[in-house]
Amino acid sequence: MKKFILPIVIVLAIFVFGGIMFGDKKSAEISYGENLKSSSLAAVEAVVMQEDLDAIDLNLSAKSVLVGDLNSDKIFLNLKGDERWPCASLTKLMTALIASEQIGVSEKIPVVDDHNSSYAFNSLVKGEVYRLGDLIKAMMSVSSNNAATAISKFYGEKEFIDAMQKKSAELEMFQTTFFDESGLSFLNQSTAEDLGRLAKYIYKNQRGILDVSRQNVVELWDISRGRKKTLSSINEFAGRNDFLGGKTGYIETSKGNLISIFKDGDKELFIVVLGSENRFGETLKVLNWVKKI
Numbered sequence: 001m002k003k004f005i006l007p008i009v010i011v012l013a014i015f016v017f018g019g020i021m022f023g024d025k026k027s028a029e030i031s032y033g034e035n036l037k038s039s040s041l042a043a044v045e046a047v048v049m050q051e052d053l054d055a056i057d058l059n060l061s062a063k064s065v066l067v068g069d070l071n072s073d074k075i076f077l078n079l080k081g082d083e084r085w086p087c088a089s090l091t092k093l094m095t096a097l098i099a100s101e102q103i104g105v106s107e108k109i110p111v112v113d114d115h116n117s118s119y120a121f122n123s124l125v126k127g128e129v130y131r132l133g134d135l136i137k138a139m140m141s142v143s144s145n146n147a148a149t150a151i152s153k154f155y156g157e158k159e160f161i162d163a164m165q166k167k168s169a170e171l172e173m174f175q176t177t178f179f180d181e182s183g184l185s186f187l188n189q190s191t192a193e194d195l196g197r198l199a200k201y202i203y204k205n206q207r208g209i210l211d212v213s214r215q216n217v218v219e220l221w222d223i224s225r226g227r228k229k230t231l232s233s234i235n236e237f238a239g240r241n242d243f244l245g246g247k248t249g250y251i252e253t254s255k256g257n258l259i260s261i262f263k264d265g266d267k268e269l270f271i272v273v274l275g276s277e278n279r280f281g282e283t284l285k286v287l288n289w290v291k292k293i
Contacts, residue, residue: 063275066192081192088249105133134220154182186253192272210245248255
């Protein structure tokens with residue numbers, strides 16, 4: 001009888017152990033599913049959409065791309081959206097946001113320097129005085145660096161950068177750091193996912209900032225001299241009927257950055273392109289692709 005006991009024990013052990021193994025597998029699958037549900041939508045979509053990207057061969061030079069719907073929070077494409085990259089003048093979206101929320105658009109602010117004029121296209125001139133609303137126009141249309149500097153110095157430079165960083169934390173932009181208000185420093189860095197959060201917040205809460213960028217031409221009023229200044233937008237999408245706003249950015253270390261929001265039927269699509277050799281062309285390529293899916 002004893003000779004049969006060992007085989008029976010072995011069989012029972014296999015049965016029990018096997019049941020535990022299968023039970024563990026099921027638990028693991030449930031746990032994995034719960035982890036997917038609890039993780040960010042962007043992270044889940046990234047796996048799916050990367051496969052689609054490879055299949056359709058968009059042939060993008062951009063280092064990072066994120067496309068989503070502002071209303072549904074659905075992400076259509078997430079290409080390395082969690083990788084940090086120099087913001088360049090996309091920084092000015094946060095500058096405009098902090099200024100709007102904490103200073104007020106009617107405040108009179110002097111232009112304190114013009115040393116950034118070579119970067120700022122139709123630059124403002126030291127000694128001119130504008131209302132904050134006009135300085136935001138200059139930042140959003142021609143990416144004026146000395147408009148951003150004027151705002152920061154009026155508020156207090158250190159305090160302003162601290163406010164930018166604090167707002168980033170509030171918006172859960174945990175991969176974002178700011179060292180200046182204009183974006184000239186390559187140390188100003190973020191991710192496409194973080195910048196998507198910023199664009200969504202501004203669109204929902206301070207849409208006037210983005211409305212300015214829709215215009216081909218903006219007019220500023222220099223209070224100190226009592227004269228008008230006209231600036232032509234550097235954003236190629238300005239004036240398009242389906243364009244709801246956006247911001248350009250470029251420094252040598254970032255190449256071409258661009259945030260754009262477009263209307264497509266009942267969808268309001270945001271597109272973040274970072275590190276592109278052809279930011280406008282690649283944004284359109286992605287926009288046309290997402291319209292077809």
